[in-house]
Amino acid sequence: MTTEQRVLRASEWDRWYGALELAFGGVADSDGVRALWRSLTEHERSIGVWDGDDCVGTAGAFSFRLSVPGGALVPAAGVTMVSVAATHRRRGILTSMMRRQLDDVRELGEPLAVLTASEPAIYGRFGYGIASQQLSAEIETASARIALPDGVDEIRLRRVDPDDPAVREACEAIYAAEVATRPGMLARSPGWDKLPVVDSGLEKGGMSPLQCVLAERDGETVGYTHFRNKPEWSRSGPRGTIELRDVYAPDPVAYAALWRFLFGIDLTTTIQARSRPADDPFLHLVTDIRRCNVRQRDSLHLRPVEVGAALEARTYRTPVDVVFEVEDRFCRWNEGRWRLIGDAKGASCERTRDTADLALSVRELGAAYLGGVTLAALARAGRVKELRPGALAEASTAFASDIAPWLPHGF
Known part of the structure; x- marks a missing residue:
């Protein structure tokens, strides 16, 4: 056929x-x-x-x-x-x-x-x-609490229409501020601002229409959350569920204020949060992490298509000068030795005949690229081979990121 x-x-x-x-x-x-x-x-x-x-x-x-x-x-x-x-x-x-x-x-x-x-x-x-990894959590809000930083009461929370163009514009500005600080996020081009608010038909499953709450300080939008409410009742009383679609706020106080709001929604006992970053601050705001039922799973899969250009495009946490022996059976143009020289200001990566310091496949380079997976961890799994003593520690430290990479939504 x-x-x-x-x-x-x-x-x-x-x-x-x-x-x-x-x-x-x-x-x-x-x-x-x-x-x-x-x-x-x-x-x-x-x-x-x-x-x-x-x-x-x-x-x-x-x-x-x-x-x-x-x-x-x-x-x-x-x-x-x-x-x-x-x-x-x-x-x-x-x-x-x-x-x-x-x-x-x-x-x-x-x-x-x-x-x-x-x-x-x-x-x-x-x-x-x-x-990158993503967290999901099923938070028992009747048992867990939020430890609030000072200043939360200065944040004004306001319900708005999530599909209002002005609201979408304000939310996209907050999202863009997050992109600038966290690896693994996508800069959303025109049209993509509709993705967080698109009608998914979930109302038919008992969910409310999408709701949006803005966090404001002195009239300026400093955060927002999108969520749905699923009212449910048991013989003992209400046990509704909040399905959290997203919550953003570069300001820690505004972030805590939004979580306090979500914890306090009437007639609900659970928040279902999905696609959260591996280092989400809520992990350090809740008073009882065991009541959050946190799980972790894979999120963004990444492949360097051009090894040299990819490694030159990012910066490195500490100075690094290392030669990789790269295996790439599917894209043969990447195979061979590449010398990476970089620091926090920039990098160069070119083909070389120098002796290799580390041997790995393009898959391991992709896993370590955003700084959420260390080359040292991959080496302990047998997926990176150290050929020059000290090269693994040097490269692993340089590739790391202080902020966990995160893909907030699919595509």
């Missing part, structure tokens, strides 16, 4: 997206979600595999800028909407799409490719490493 792989045509989007929905269980997205993804799809960066009139494979990419250690926003391909029909497995369709996609990313000059994985075991063979 033959198939055809081609760039997505605008007229094919509905069938292409329908194939994606079917591969992910066959439950159709809401009209609002579909309309958003239709508007954001970059057709020239999207691939369909066709068996006659049937779409049996999908893959796409968004043109992102990713924050990296040092604060730079680096061009990155946001790999997305990847699926293969269950009827067409084990025929090389996924590999062929990944091959074409990474060749295109290289041609476009983007040094990085990133994705989130429905099944994390899939993408390691294509050179993607797990570069």
Whole structure:
């Protein structure tokens, strides 16, 4: 049976997206979600595999800028909407799409490719490493409390319409301030401000419409939260759940004020928080962490598409001068020795014939790139080999980040 792989045509989007929905269980997205993804799809960066009139494979990419250690926003391909029909497995369709996609990313000059994985075991063979983690928590608000810093009562909280353009603009400004300080976040271009407020259809599951509360000081917006409320009752009384979509505030006092508000919503006993950073400050605000039921899982998977350009794009916590012996079986142009010289001001990374100090694959470089995974930890797992004594400690310290990398939302 033959198939055809081609760039997505605008007229094919509905069938292409329908194939994606079917591969992910066959439950159709809401009209609002579909309309958003239709508007954001970059057709020239999207691939369909066709068996006659049937779409049996999908893959796409968004043109992102990713924050990296040092604060730079680096061009990155946001790999997305990847699926293969269950009827067409084990025929090389996924590999062929990944091959074409990474060749295109290289041609476009983007040094990085990133994705989130429905099944994390899939993408390691294509050179993607797990570069950031996310926390989820189910907080028992009837038992845990918030330890508040001074000044919380000076913060004004105000309910607003989350889809009001002025509100979206204010929230995006807060989000952008976070991007500038934390690796692993995406600078949201026009249109992406609708992602946090899109109608997902969850109201049908008993959830309230999306709600938004702004935190203000002296008339200036200094934070916000988006959430839904699911009222529930037991024989003993109310046990409603707050589903927290996001909460942002660069100001620690405003951040604590928003959490106090969430803890105090009437008739609720639980906050379900997902996709939180690994070092979320709420971990240090709650009085009883055991009542938060915290879990951790993989989030952003990252691959250097051009090793030299990728390592030059970020800065390093301490001075580093190290030669990597890089293995990259899927993108052979990266294989060989690379000398990285860098510090907190900048870096250079060029091919060299010098003796290698560390040996690793491009997957390990991707995992360590944002500073959330140390090269030392990877070495203890046998995935990085030290060839020069002292090189591992030097490089591991230099790559580290004081702030945990975080991807707040999928794409």
